[in-house]
Amino acid sequence: MVLTADFSQRPLISLQHVWKRYANGTEALRDVELTVPEGDFLFLVGASGAGKSTLIRLLVREEKPTKGKIFVDGQELGRMKRRHLPSYRRKVGLVFQDFKLLPRLTAYENVAFALRVLGEPGRVVQARSREALEVVGLSNKHYTYPRELSGGEQQRVAIARALVHNPRLIVADEPTGNLDPATGWEIMQLFLQINQRGSTVLMATHNRDIVDVLRRRVVAIDGGQVVRDDRAGGYHEALAASALRA
Amino acid sequence: MKLWRHLLFALNSAWQSFWRSAAVSLAATATITLILTMAGINLLVGHTLAGVLDQYRARVSVISISVADDTPLTTVTDFEDQLRSDPRVAGVSYLSKDEALARFQADPVNADIARQIEGNPLAAKLEVRVGKLADVAAIDALARQWRGADRNDPTDYQGEFIARMLRLSAWLNLAGIVILFVLLLISIFIVMNTIRTAVYHRRHEIEVMKLVGATEWFVRGPFVLEGVLTGVLAGGLALGGLLLAYRPFVDRFHSDLFFVPLGYDPAFVGELARDVLVAGALLGALGSYIGVRRFVRV
Numbered sequence: 160m161v162l163t164a165d166f167s168q169r170p171l172i173s174l175q176h177v178w179k180r181y182a183n184g185t186e187a188l189r190d191v192e193l194t195v196p197e198g199d200f201l202f203l204v205g206a207s208g209a210g211k212s213t214l215i216r217l218l219v220r221e222e223k224p225t226k227g228k229i230f231v232d233g234q235e236l237g238r239m240k241r242r243h244l245p246s247y248r249r250k251v252g253l254v255f256q257d258f259k260l261l262p263r264l265t266a267y268e269n270v271a272f273a274l275r276v277l278g279e280p281g282r283v284v285q286a287r288s289r290e291a292l293e294v295v296g297l298s299n300k301h302y303t304y305p306r307e308l309s310g311g312e313q314q315r316v317a318i319a320r321a322l323v324h325n326p327r328l329i330v331a332d333e334p335t336g337n338l339d340p341a342t343g344w345e346i347m348q349l350f351l352q353i354n355q356r357g358s359t360v361l362m363a364t365h366n367r368d369i370v371d372v373l374r375r376r377v378v379a380i381d382g383g384q385v386v387r388d389d390r391a392g393g394y395h396e397a398l399a400a401s402a403l404r405a
Numbered sequence: 406m407k408l409w410r411h412l413l414f415a416l417n418s419a420w421q422s423f424w425r426s427a428a429v430s431l432a433a434t435a436t437i438t439l440i441l442t443m444a445g446i447n448l449l450v451g452h453t454l455a456g457v458l459d460q461y462r463a464r465v466s467v468i469s470i471s472v473a474d475d476t477p478l479t480t481v482t483d484f485e486d487q488l489r490s491d492p493r494v495a496g497v498s499y500l501s502k503d504e505a506l507a508r509f510q511a512d513p514v515n516a517d518i519a520r521q522i523e524g525n526p527l528a529a530k531l532e533v534r535v536g537k538l539a540d541v542a543a544i545d546a547l548a549r550q551w552r553g554a555d556r557n558d559p560t561d562y563q564g565e566f567i568a569r570m571l572r573l574s575a576w577l578n579l580a581g582i583v584i585l586f587v588l589l590l591i592s593i594f595i596v597m598n599t600i601r602t603a604v605y606h607r608r609h610e611i612e613v614m615k616l617v618g619a620t621e622w623f624v625r626g627p628f629v630l631e632g633v634l635t636g637v638l639a640g641g642l643a644l645g646g647l648l649l650a651y652r653p654f655v656d657r658f659h660s661d662l663f664f665v666p667l668g669y670d671p672a673f674v675g676e677l678a679r680d681v682l683v684a685g686a687l688l689g690a691l692g693s694y695i696g697v698r699r700f701v702r703v
Contacts, residue, residue: 248615248618259613259616261613278411
């Protein structure tokens with residue numbers, strides 16, 4: 160089953176004429192307009208240095224836009240006070256190419272860590288961490304350390320950690336980048352399941368096969384600008400548009 | 406409940422972090438121990454010197470007014486009352502000529518002279534204890550204006566000695582404060598750098614903490630507690646060393662320099678323990694807070 164995003168509803172993410180210029184003068188984003196409704200599954204594609212990572216950093220509020228506004232769930236990120244950032248970040252699940260697991264902690268502890276830092280009671284931590292690991296198919300790996308897990312399993316732990324506080328938005332930055340194709344597909348299946356459960360997924364990727372096969376919404380970025388936004392596109396069309404622009 | 410869980414998490418993290426980077430932690434503990442020991446020595450020496458100064462002050466804050474032989478007793482009594490009513494005066498006692506002689510003869514140092522004395526050449530005295538050392542000069546001036554005072558030798562006031570003592574006391578206080586301040590700055594710098602090393606080792610953990618929505622204080626808390634732990638441990642070690650050395654040092658000093666009224670003060674030990682431990686905890690907390698601030702901004 161494919162969850163269909165409702166574009167008539169208030170968007171979960173809205174970027175309005177967003178510009179980002181770094182201190183060294185690099186213009187990473189230029190007048191980006193993007194609307195992501197609740198429940199959408201969006202691939203963000205583009206060459207290295209196109210501006211994908213900057214857009215993700217803006218969405219998790221590691222950076223502020225130089226110009227324009229970014230709304231996530233009705234909150235304007237540029238005006239958000241620092242003391243409100245932790246509670247905002249709890250609404251967003253983050254998954255990275257390099258997993259960012261803590262090597263000293265077991266798979267279970269890595270997932271539980273995300274709840275412990277919020278001060279959740281032990282029984283809640285236990286129940287939700289177990290549930291998250293079950294969702295990603297790692298119920299039998301609770302006591303395994305990251306170094307003893309395969310790349311795909313490590314990424315599953317990272318996804319479980321992102322899921323554990325039931326975020327409405329999952330932001331994934333090249334989550335299959337370090338994985339072999341077969342494992343990459345397994346991970347994509349997980350993201351699709353997460354999307355079916357109601358979470359909005361925004362994923363930056365270079366994986367053409369995945370984008371082409373899944374035919375989900377594709378936003379292509381080139382030179383800091385959105386050059387294409389297809390509701391059911393493929394990687395090649397995106398690239399072609401970028402090439403045409405160039 | 407949540408606060409308690411956060412505190413437990415922070416304590417647990419601080420303890421683990423302290424022992425995980427044991428070499429760095431122990432090096433920092435050793436350095437801070439050394440600094441707190443120096444600060445403790447500074448406090449002990451300051452306290453001991455203050456004790457010595459207090460004894461000298463007690464001595465010189467008593468001035469003895471010689472009463473002229475022909476002064477009627479009523480004049481002496483009137484002046485005694487006048488002195489007693491003066492707020493600067495802590496006490497007055499009268500010593501008759503006979504009592505003055507008896508005291509003189511009782512002192513073994515005066516034995517030879519006492520045997521040669523005929524009659525009683527000593528004057529009666531008014532011994533005035535002045536509350537503040539700085540007021541002794543004013544009371545001396547008052548006494549010199551009193552018509553019943555002996556014209557040749559009205560008082561035994563040692564103005565220059567007292568002025569020197571006041572200056573010495575002020576310099577010692579200032580030197581103590583400066584030394585303490587310098588030691589404090591050094592220890593904050595050391596703790597700050599130690600914690601920065603610990604933060605560097607745990608940067609991935611901090612990054613993950615921030616990304617999953619931990620508050621700044623949640624990230625910072627364990628480091629501040631680790632600093633407190635380091636500081637208190639160093640304070641305990643420094644205190645142990647100081648307490649072991651304090652009494653033997655005073656005894657040794659006392660036997661070598663018996664004329665200096667130096668003494669062991671058990672009451673000060675409690676004060677010293679409090680100061681050194683609290684200083685250790687505060688230094689650790691402050692050093693960590695500054696050291697970690699830049700790294701944990703969400």
